[in-house]
Amino acid sequence: MVLRDGQWWLVGRAGSIPASDPAFSAVLDDLAQAMAAADRAVAELRTRQGGPSGSGGRR
Secondary structure: OEEEOOEEEEEEOOEEEEOOOHHHHHHHHHHHHHHHHHHHHHHHHHHHHOOOOOOOOOO
């Protein structure tokens, strides 16, 4: 899944198609927001602990 210009796309070896189901897109939006919040929380913890602040970590 890739978010391009506000539209989610299903991406595979044969090509890509837009995700047109509004409910599915809403779930993906929620997931993306939760992931961004988690990334910010981890960055904040690292900053407090004096660790690296880059986003190069694994998931």
